[in-house]
Amino acid sequence: MPRARSWLVLVAVLAFTALIVGLPAGQAPLWDPNEARYMLLARDILEHGRWLVPDLRGEPYVNKPQLFFWSVAAASLPGGEVTEWTAALPAVLSSVATVAAVFAIGVRAWGLAAGTIAALALASTLGFFAVGHHGQSDVMLTAWTWWALYGLIVARRAGFTAVPLAGFYAGAAAAIMSKGPMGLIGLGAGVAAIATTDGWAGTRRLRPWLGLGVLAVLLLPWYGTYLTAHASAFVGDTVVGHYGSWVFRRGLLTRLESLWLVVYALPWTIFVIGAIAWRQRAPDAERRLVAVWTLAIWALIGLSGIHRARYLFPIYPGLALLAGECLARAGQQGGARELRAAAYAFAALAAAAAALGLSPLARQIDGEGRPWIPDTAGELGLTAALLVVTAVLAVGAARRAAFVATGLIVALGVGAVLIVEGVRYPARFARDFDVRPIAAAARALTPAGVAVPVHPDGWLTYDFYLRRPVAELDRPAVERLLAGEPRGSLIVMRKTWSELQPKAHPSWRVVTAHSVASREIVVLGGGGA
Numbered sequence: 001m002p003r004a005r006s007w008l009v010l011v012a013v014l015a016f017t018a019l020i021v022g023l024p025a026g027q028a029p030l031w032d033p034n035e036a037r038y039m040l041l042a043r044d045i046l047e048h049g050r051w052l053v054p055d056l057r058g059e060p061y062v063n064k065p066q067l068f069f070w071s072v073a074a075a076s077l078p079g080g081e082v083t084e085w086t087a088a089l090p091a092v093l094s095s096v097a098t099v100a101a102v103f104a105i106g107v108r109a110w111g112l113a114a115g116t117i118a119a120l121a122l123a124s125t126l127g128f129f130a131v132g133h134h135g136q137s138d139v140m141l142t143a144w145t146w147w148a149l150y151g152l153i154v155a156r157r158a159g160f161t162a163v164p165l166a167g168f169y170a171g172a173a174a175a176i177m178s179k180g181p182m183g184l185i186g187l188g189a190g191v192a193a194i195a196t197t198d199g200w201a202g203t204r205r206l207r208p209w210l211g212l213g214v215l216a217v218l219l220l221p222w223y224g225t226y227l228t229a230h231a232s233a234f235v236g237d238t239v240v241g242h243y244g245s246w247v248f249r250r251g252l253l254t255r256l257e258s259l260w261l262v263v264y265a266l267p268w269t270i271f272v273i274g275a276i277a278w279r280q281r282a283p284d285a286e287r288r289l290v291a292v293w294t295l296a297i298w299a300l301i302g303l304s305g306i307h308r309a310r311y312l313f314p315i316y317p318g319l320a321l322l323a324g325e326c327l328a329r330a331g332q333q334g335g336a337r338e339l340r341a342a343a344y345a346f347a348a349l350a351a352a353a354a355a356l357g358l359s360p361l362a363r364q365i366d367g368e369g370r371p372w373i374p375d376t377a378g379e380l381g382l383t384a385a386l387l388v389v390t391a392v393l394a395v396g397a398a399r400r401a402a403f404v405a406t407g408l409i410v411a412l413g414v415g416a417v418l419i420v421e422g423v424r425y426p427a428r429f430a431r432d433f434d435v436r437p438i439a440a441a442a443r444a445l446t447p448a449g450v451a452v453p454v455h456p457d458g459w460l461t462y463d464f465y466l467r468r469p470v471a472e473l474d475r476p477a478v479e480r481l482l483a484g485e486p487r488g489s490l491i492v493m494r495k496t497w498s499e500l501q502p503k504a505h506p507s508w509r510v511v512t513a514h515s516v517a518s519r520e521i522v523v524l525g526g527g528g529a
Contacts, residue, residue: 027426032461064180091139124411192296435461
């Protein structure tokens with residue numbers, strides 16, 4: 001019966017997660033060039049059969065391993081075409097798999113209540129929702145990394161036997177195959193976690209030769225193929241030029257941007273602070289292992305000289321586990337005061353968020369943050385009501401010392417808000433970040449196989465929707481092109497066209513114009529107004 005109950009709870013948790021990350025997946029137009037990259041690689045695989053080394057803009061792509069764009073291609077096989085939905089599907093499944101890993105770790109370490117709250121906490125983390133439905137390899141890397149930790153925990157409990165340790169190394173290898181060297185964070189975190197929990201002598205029990213063997217076999221499709229087919233580009237441009245300089249770009253301030261994690265991990269950051277305050281009263285070896293694993297991942301990610309919000313995605317599961325364990329166990333182990341304080345802080349935050357959403361200040365948010373802000377009275381009222389009701393119920397449960405209920409209320413309430421957001425925000429995103437009208441107009445003027453000139457640069461997003469090569473032109477090249485009669489199309493900003501129009505051939509016209517990311521983009525050609 002307990003096992004059946006655990007399975008039923010897991011199914012319910014995963015269904016809730018699938019709603020949160022699945023509803024918005026593939027519903028908004030493509031914007032991020034990193035997502036476009038994987039979609040274009042998958043399209044090349046489907047159209048030309050280049051599974052091992054696909055092309056990107058006419059060049060062999062050896063910058064990242066193949067696992068993620070393989071998964072996009074596989075998801076697109078039934079329909080024969082890469083779409084926004086098929087590109088997002090591997091990330092959605094990876095998000096669900098990550099929540100399953102957190103559930104499994106929490107249940108094994110601290111019991112069903114801790115695993116359930118931790119899994120729901122992850123599903124309702126703001127940063128997890130914001131990234132988890134996009135076609136980004138970081139999401140798949142995260143799933144493999146946290147299943148690797150599950151293998152490590154099982155191995156540690158079993159005396160570091162070979163089979164679970166092989167599972168740990170297989171998870172790390174799959175993480176590397178998902179995104180490249182960033183997948184090494186699991187190996188580094190594993191060594192740090194075992195050294196801190198069991199001493200440096202314990203790291204010898206990790207059987208490094210077993211790990212090397214597993215990695216050598218599972219990573220062979222990556223390094224073996226790229227070294228065999230394109231050794232010079234892979235070693236010189238990718239390993240030395242790209243990976244080698246990754247740590248040395250920019251300065252300290254850029255690395256400090258990883259502190260945004262405190263915001264992205266809301267609302268559970270509040271309960272993690274409570275867990276930190278309580279931890280000394282009830283030491284726990286597996287809590288220490290999870291905490292060190294999480295901190296090591298955060299530190300390794302912080303080495304990057306480039307900051308992206310999605311880079312922080314692998315940290316959220318650890319914070320969710322710490323929050324879940326605290327809510328499930330601290331009330332009976334001297335942590336009631338910290339949990340009540342966290343519940344009150346959450347209530348204050350929820351009330352402030354509701355007030356902000358209803359205030360004119362929310363309308364001042366612009367850029368890529370704007371589509372996340374509800375813009376109708378009905379959605380605003382529903383979101384505010386959900387936040388206020390969640391806050392009231394959470395405080396009531398905390399006052400009764402029902403801290404498991406507190407965690408469930410917060411997770412389900414915030415999750416409900418995210419479900420509403422997931423249904424509504426894609427349309428707002430399309431309003432502000434849709435390049436499809438631009439691409440459609442340019443495609444109509446350009447024969448298949450002919451490059452579409454773009455100035456000053458063309459994101460890979462344009463490549464996907466144009467279904468034609470893109471030629472990025474500098475200013476002199478654009479001036480030369482405009483001096484002659486139109487042949488095909490040209491994509492530029494309205495401001496650029498206004499500057500160059502006096503010198504352009506009189507037959508050039510604006511065929512269509514569309515605002516994208518607060519900039520008006522025009523398609524020029526031989527027709528139009």
